[in-house]
Amino acid sequence: MTDTKTQFPQLFLRLALSVTMLSAVADRFGWWSPENSSWGNMKSFEEYTRSLTSFLPEALSTFSAYAATSLEIVFPLMLLVGFKTRIAAYGSSILLLIFAVSMTIALGSKAPLNYSVWVGSAAALLLAVQQQYSFSIDQLTKK
Structure with missing residues (x-):
């Protein structure tokens, strides 16, 4: 049975994380x-x-920019449709955590706070530990 009290907040969180990450990619494009x-x-x-x-090294830094961008496309799309939601949420949390730590080390503590990177990482982690995912492909394929 699905807990109706968490269905819409959980969906809102999936959508908010997805749109936020895809917006950053749209900016790069x-x-x-x-x-x-x-x-x-x-x-x-x-x-x-x-x-x-x-x-x-510069080549590895450039690779990381493209790898991050790729993951910032894949994870949000998975979250949007609710496909392998737990994996996408953990991946998003780790990716955002890496950004937050890198920003803090390179730019100081204010930069990741201005862009709510810590909050995004924590929100994705909270989503990852949910028992089930309403309005998702995961729910449809669950046996």
Whole structure:
């Protein structure tokens, strides 16, 4: 039986995490207007990633920018449809935690707070530990 008190808050959390992460990807692809953009293109995001990962060789830093972007597409799409939700939520939490720690080390404690990266990581972790996922492919395929 599904707990109806948590169905819609859980769905809202899945949608909020998904849209937030996909918005960051849209920014990297230049889909937001310049006045609403943090990076505006992938090259600028690569440079930003380089500032967060200055301890890595440049090629590995560039790879991490593309790997993060790929994961920021895959995990939110999985969350949106509720496919392997637990895996996507744990993955999102870890990815956001890596961002938060990197931002804190490279830019100071205020930067990840301004973008609520810690909150996003914690929210994804909370989603990951749920017993079931309403309005999801996971629920439909559950036996």
